[in-house]
Amino acid sequence: MRDTAPLLERVPFPAIRRGQLDTLQVNVGYRCNQSCIHCHVGASPHRTEEMSGEVIDLVLAFLARRQITTLDITGGAPELNPHFRRLVRAARASGAHVMDRCNLTILEVPGQEDLAEFLATERVEIIASMPCYLEDNVDRQRGKGVFDGSIRGLQRLNGLGYGRDGSGLILNLVYNPQGPSLPPPQAALEADYKRILGEHYGVVFNRLYTLANMPIQRFGSTLISKGEFDGYLDMLRHAHLDANLDGVMCRHLVSVDWRGIVYDCDFNQMLDLPMQRSGAVQVHLADLLDADVAGNPIRVAGHCFGCTAGQGSSCGGALTASQGNGSTAEA
Ligand code: SF4
Numbered sequence: 435m436r437d438t439a440p441l442l443e444r445v446p447f448p449a450i451r452r453g454q455l456d457t458l459q460v461n462v463g464y465r466c467n468q469s470c471i472h473c474h475v476g477a478s479p480h481r482t483e484e485m486s487g488e489v490i491d492l493v494l495a496f497l498a499r500r501q502i503t504t505l506d507i508t509g510g511a512p513e514l515n516p517h518f519r520r521l522v523r524a525a526r527a528s529g530a531h532v533m534d535r536c537n538l539t540i541l542e543v544p545g546q547e548d549l550a551e552f553l554a555t556e557r558v559e560i561i562a563s564m565p566c567y568l569e570d571n572v573d574r575q576r577g578k579g580v581f582d583g584s585i586r587g588l589q590r591l592n593g594l595g596y597g598r599d600g601s602g603l604i605l606n607l608v609y610n611p612q613g614p615s616l617p618p619p620q621a622a623l624e625a626d627y628k629r630i631l632g633e634h635y636g637v638v639f640n641r642l643y644t645l646a647n648m649p650i651q652r653f654g655s656t657l658i659s660k661g662e663f664d665g666y667l668d669m670l671r672h673a674h675l676d677a678n679l680d681g682v683m684c685r686h687l688v689s690v691d692w693r694g695i696v697y698d699c700d701f702n703q704m705l706d707l708p709m710q711r712s713g714a715v716q717v718h719l720a721d722l723l724d725a726d727v728a729g730n731p732i733r734v735a736g737h738c739f740g741c742t743a744g745q746g747s748s749c750g751g752a753l754t755a756s757q758g759n760g761s762t763a764e765a
């Protein structure tokens with residue numbers, strides 16, 4: 435796989451600083467039951483990196499000490515980490531809102547048969563990738579049979595109350611374009627998804643988040659191989675809006691890798707660009723137990739235009755600056 439970090443680090447991006455920290459995003463490992471071509475993590479069944487029980491304990495201590503209100507758990511397929519359920523239970527018991535970035539097909543993996551019920555019992559918000567409402571497009575991007583497995587997963591979650599009015603069980607979907615283009619307007623696409631998934635499969639959900647593909651990892655490498663990397667970056671740069679700078683997710687979250695190393699966001703984690711602070715070239719979560727990162731400069735590079743192009747992208751989909759839909763939560 436071609437590394438895009440050296441190309442991106444040469445591209446200037448406006449300087450931005452951190453605001454108040456409210457969300458801890460933890461990547462508990464890169465192992466996944468899928469190996470999607472647009473995966474910005476480069477996850478697959480063959481990856482072995484996994485957060486240990488000791489680092490999970492540190493995450494829980496950090497949540498309590500820094501009074502973090504939201505724990506956002508990602509991977510890989512985060513549910514494959516053997517400490518996943520302990521982490522969820524303890525975080526919920528401490529009062530944190532917990533989000534699980536779930537790929538839906540994991541719900542059918544042997545050993546995970548009771549996962550959906552567990553997530554509902556703990557009232558975990560589910561953020562699920564669903565890059566299209568058409569089977570061919572999903573299977574081309576995520577693997578054969580993934581569309582059908584995802585629909586079965588959504589129906590099962592709906593059966594537990596997820597995505598249904600009044601249940602309080604939140605189910606949000608994530609869309610990303612098939613190729614090197616910007617996502618279409620989020621509100622219109624959400625309406626299409628709701629109509630088509632509802633009519634054809636009886637599926638309901640709360641919100642659709644549209645995210646631009648980041649020119650990193652597998653997608654970035656593919657762009658380089660096809661000679662499309664520079665063109666894609668130019669398109670992102672030309673679509674950049676300064677107004678989106680206030681809403682980028684790195685203002686209010688930190689991302690932690692399986693070893694406990696801290697990054698300004700998940701994308702920087704995948705580019706191996708750790709948070710820099712007080713002259714240190716990298717920061718461990720243990721270093722931040724008693725430190726406030728508000729005001730710290732954010733480590734930006736060319737990929738950041740993926741967050742500020744057009745309607746903007748954050749872990750919670752399009753940004754308010756250009757979309758006007760109030761959707762700056764996380765995917
Ligand atoms: S399901 Fe998600 S984490 Fe797994 S390979 Fe696909 S995009 Fe990556």
Ligand code: SF4
Pocket residue numbers: 682683684685698699700701702732733734735737738739741
């Ligand atoms: S990629 Fe986006 S979230 Fe990450 S540092 Fe850049 S602007 Fe912030």
